[in-house]
Amino acid sequence: MTHAIDTSIYSAVTDAIRGEAQRILSEGQVSAVVGYAAARRKGSAQPIVINQADDAAKLIFTPACVNNLAVYLTKAKKEIPKTGKIGIVVKGCDLKALVGLMGESQLKRENLYLIGIPCAGVLASTIQPDKELTHDSIASKCRECDVHLPTGCDFLPSQQPGTPELEKRYAAEIARLETMTPAERWKYWKEQFSKCIKCYACRQVCPFCFCEQCLCDRNKPQMVETTPRPAGNFAWHVVRAMHLAGRCAGCAECERVCPMDIPLNLLNRKMAKELKELFEHEAGLEVNEKGPLASFSEKDDQSFIK
Amino acid sequence: MHVEKQKHDFEPKIIAFVCTWCTYAGADLAGTSRMQYPANVRVLKFPCTGRIDPVFILKAFQQGADGVLVSGCHPGDCHYIAGNFHARRRFAAFRKLLEFVGVDLNRLQFSWVSAAEGGKWVEVVTELTERVRDMGPMQEFKELAMEEQWSGAINTPELQEAYNQI
């Protein structure tokens, strides 16, 4: 028996974002708006960039609007024209990524018009995009979401999302792994990483992987083996987790797009948890001038150092 | 100081990443004081622990190190003002990551060894060598390096379904 999650506000939210997009485009406040539009399959959604006020009616918000649109604004991907102010439709989790990008000089707040979404959650998988949002079908990240209502947006529809208390699967899985012996954990990750086919979909979808030249692609020197062999895979995922530590706010897009179903977000969430415990830092809450790994306190823990 | 030499079945390979101002000088002092320690350690000199990239540690394990030591100036003594403070944070995070993916942290040692602490250098190196020797070779990375094939299990329903369709 699965409980449905109330998404009745989404149609009102859709109306609100359409109205706002229409207004800011027609008033010339922004040159384009990044949002979601219906895709071909019934119930499915896809990212869209509109620059005509008339197109605002194409915008939607449904449980199938899974993508983190922040990725379309980062330099390396260059999807959006650089000139002018851009509107973007953001869920709370996407906003965290935007906040992170602002702290890393990749975006400027004044160049963005943020259209926030009161979000009760989105689907875990869009294989069946018209599936009802239930306690089972909801994305894992939404189960532990603390930003159903994004704050600091330029516009936020007034609807209040219902947010039932759900079992926290990531937290539970991290806790489970933590109780294992190192050997058991090694076995677990070896199995997971070995599946990797180095398609780099995780890198492609990640808003924080904005390097023009990835360290892991370099060959002078070759820091990370590039072939999809177990050794190279292991290095790739560890290096990536380290590079995202203190930055990733857990949008879990890497995990969603992974064709081999590697639980990639577990690594990122584990690091987020550790950095919170060690340095009281949480990614994506404020535009930090310095991230946790680019700053220090003289009082930092050094119990692990002899 | 004479140490009774024993033959061991296994001699671990230890790689030490050290800063030039404190720990490298401390190791020099151990030399000028003719202190004795196991010959297993290979020292890589860096200007500062701040320069030490976590990838190097990973790389060292992948290249067959059985143990890794990272050592630099005590907090507040950094020749470059704050490099060791940055390093301390970076490694505090990185060791948690390694631990999470199943690396036994007993193989990874961090220490502050000043230019005056020749004795501490000997102590740290000896302790790590002996500990790693007792643990045996770092098989995990070596095995991983041997594996050529895609070895993942088809362990989710989605993958199973995809596999069936092939």
Add this chain to the structure above:
Amino acid sequence: MSRIGVFVCHCGENISRTVDVERVAAEVGTMPGVAFATDYKYMCSDPGQGLLKKAIQEQKLSHIVVAACSPRMHEKTFRKAAESAGLNPFLCEIANIREHCSWVHENREEATAKAVEIVGMMVERVKKNRVLPTITVPVTKRSLVIGGGIAGIQAALDIADAGHDVVLVEREPSIGGHMAQLSETFPTLDCSQCIMTPKMVDVVNHPKIKLYTYAEVEHVEGYIGNFQITIRKKARSVDEDKCTGCGLCMEKCPVRKIPNQFDCNLGLRPAIYVPFPQAVPNTPVIDREHCIKFKTGKCGLCQKICGPGAVDYEQEDTLIIEPVGAIVVATGFDLYSITEKPKGSSIKGYGEFGHGKIPDVIDGMTFERLASASGPTGGKILRPSDGQEPKQIVFIQCVGSRAREKGISYCSKICCMYTAKHTMLYKHKVHDGQAYVFFMDARVPGKSYDEFWRRAIEDEEAVYIRGMVSRLYQKGNKIVVMGSDISVGVQVEIEADMVVLATAVQPRTGADSLAQKLGISYDHYHFYSEAHAKLRPVECATAGIYLAGTCQGPKDIPDTVSQASAAAAKVMTLFAKDKLEREPIVAKVKEAGCVACFYCKKVCPYGAVEEKEIRDRQGNLIKVVAYVNPGVCGGCGTCQATCPSKSVELDGYTDEQIVAMIEAL
């Protein structure tokens, strides 16, 4: 293809006793890229170096590895030798097989095997070494001194006397700083004015010193040897060139009752004023906040009576750019005040002492003004409230200092001595009075200091009470002091006529914003940080910037003057050469890969990373990247370890070199 030469040193028997050096040379000789390998008794000796030079030339060696003692011993020697044979010195590396091998192992087999591996690692490393040209930076031989107190004056005079131009910037209308306010100075009790004023005059008359008073540093650009300083000269409303300093304007000014800050608000001054009679320059300034002309547009008396026509109401702030090669920061201190602080402030006031509202509870500086012969009372100790002479006077030490609950845990260093001095001055002026001092420890180390303190107790009969004061309150015209004497273990109550608080020395308000302009670091109190507490006490970590006086931490006049002269000497050392040479171990940005996340800038302890715009020929912005100023970079490499795409690289310690070593294992 590299042609590497390897030279294995015996070091007499120091290495060869445990390491089979011939075998090392033989085994290394077979390594790919090694064209020449040999061993020699003493590589560092003249013949040894000759061997190396000869081999470079004869064997056409491209890289050198010397397997010998620690690089900390002879790296420079061998690099110089390589250089003299025509090889870039940074193509020579040292493999440490003495301190790290032969001296710490006894088993010859093990030690030899280890030595081969150590040399092998260095062979792989040296292959990736690149030619590094020595970096030279031109030096502008002019110096900026910020702050015209005793520290700034001393540093400016020393540098100027050495023949270099100095630009001295002072925020107030006159130089002199806190020292000009003092009455007499410990431990000799000579009059502060008498030793200070001549120095102030020297400054203004020195042909090499350009003095800007009533001016502040607005902006700093550049790096060691090449700074561009923008100075804001605030509108004085009096033309310094025309003014003769006759003082007529001050006499005629109708606004007369403005508390004079220089006298700790005890005395009064007009709206057009010099802070004190011996001010340098002796040019008045108009206090626009109180001047009738500026408030209402009327009056204008001073302009009318000024013979030379120096008064100029239209004057505006001006910005001046000065190029300098070195900066001495001597901005001094503020005195802590016990007044109530804004909510949430990390520094707290002293409600238990009345938050500064009890008129006869004053601070040490106010006491200095009372005791000063040129002060508002002409040197008489009189109570601010009623002008009576206090017969019972209580001094309380450690007010603000050493009180972490109030936000300051450090010792202000000077208060023990000046309080002892105050008790003496008091006794000299009020013969029938009694001074009491509440104190915790007497911290009086220094030449003739302890003797001075003892004199206060033994000869001048000040009563020292070991214990602090819980509360002060006004009772009639007395101040009740509730203290304790912990030596006896009893409470002490004194009905005092006046209480003098030895309040803490604090960094200047705004010290942090000046530091940010200069790119220097400061501690959490905002005292500026020296590069090394023991070995580089007057230099900032930022090259070319030096510290003098209390901006770096509390200190007394002798220490301040010593540090100022030391800072001046450092400036002269820098100016002794026309060009600066430095080791080329600096970080460089590979602009193609840089995505301008500026993590490098965030972690750089030297502030060496700048933002650089790349434009096409039409001037359109293509992208912004990081740029490492080689003159400022300290060479720690923290940027490279932090850079996600490894687009910044530390020469001499590149990823290629390090990975080559790891892979050699």
Add this chain to the structure above:
Amino acid sequence: MSTLKYSYYPGCSLHASAGEYDLSTRELFKELDIALVEVPDWFCCGATPAHNVDELLSLSLCAKNLELAEQVEGDLAVACAACFSRLKFTQHTLGENETKRTQVEKALDAKVRLDGNVKHLLDILARDLGLDKLAGVVKTPLKGLKVACYYGCLLTRPPGVPNLDCVEAPTIMEDLLAAVGAETVSWTHRLECCGANFTLSRPGVVLQLTNAILESAKAAGADCIMVACPLCHGNLDIRQQEIEGVYKADYKLPVFYITQLVGMACGLTPERLGLEALIVDPKTLLKEKGLL
């Protein structure tokens, strides 16, 4: 229509020796249209004796009361300075010290709730209601009455815990009295301890400390003293005659509760304020000032 709503913790004294404080509080709040709902079946906070010898017990009792207060809507209003101090101290300590929180949760067999606001009546009158609003409802300004405001030790201390006002130089009582038209005197002993802890066990100590307070108030030219704590009141009022005897002094200083003075200004009758219950008779003074 009342917008201000509070749960109300009177404390033991207000149900006994300080009945007039309870009465005047209820009446004044009724008059000001502030709703007070007494916490059902609250019990003793443990006051000084509990933390004096058993801090864990003290914390547990307070935490339990905080839990009980959650049943009633609104912030928790506290009249007694001692109860206020203990409840605030409990919130502060349990928020900071995890070990103690765990122990208290074990003693209560429940999670402790620390998020509720605990407010002293002074805070409610001066800030929630506001001085301007209060001044607006004054019917008989307390003109000519020279009051010594006595804070005692527990209202403001220690720093960072009750956060009612500045620890060393609070003004909240003076501000309130200014709003109702009374004059306040500047005096030295407004924060000194009256020794309430020793009321039962060492009355001699209490007499000495309380005498110093009365002496200081008198010297400053006060007509009367105002308090916001039943324990202070007990010592200053009930023991005043005894003190006069022991120290051969003549104080005759009526000791009012804050609610009584503010109530008077708001036009409440002496009966509603329980003025009868005061031991040092205030009638002469009030008549003299034309307030009765």
Add this chain to the structure above:
Amino acid sequence: MHKKKKMIISQETMDIQFVRKVEALSGTSVRRCFQCGKCSAGCPMATFMEHPPNRVVRLLQLGQWRRIIEGRSIWYCASCETCSTRCPNKVHLASIMDALRKLSWDAEGPSKESYVQLANKLFLDNIRTYGRQYEMRLAAVFNVKSGQFLKDMMLGPKLLSKGKLKMFHQKNKNMVEIDKIFSRIEEMRRKGEAL
């Protein structure tokens, strides 16, 4: 007669374990104190104490707690928090005093200063039995138990006439819960889970 014993200092005579207990209970560090004496300067009760507050901390720093609890200083503390408020080093002396009283009670039982203890104990008994304080009963029982039958006798009738002492009291519905709290704390102490 009070003779001052010589203090023999060694690791054995400095009872640091006891000091740790004080620190745990009070949540404050005694080592922070640098003996400025500000606590003693402002203490309203210092004149009644043979060890002024600063010395109590000093004795703790030296692990000499017996010297403290043999005396009466801790029982003369009025808990007014003046010391904690003004301490330049955030030594929460009032809490240290609480801890010392608790540990003294545990270690020594009633001391010669037991008047205060008796009052405190009665107060707590009252809470356990009635849930609230009943001053009349408290005062009466205290006077009986401390043998001062006539103390404050003059006050009684006056207070009764003013309605200030209530002869009867209501029963609190939470009595069971209160008793449980007391029992659970006792239980925790038995098991060594709390000091």
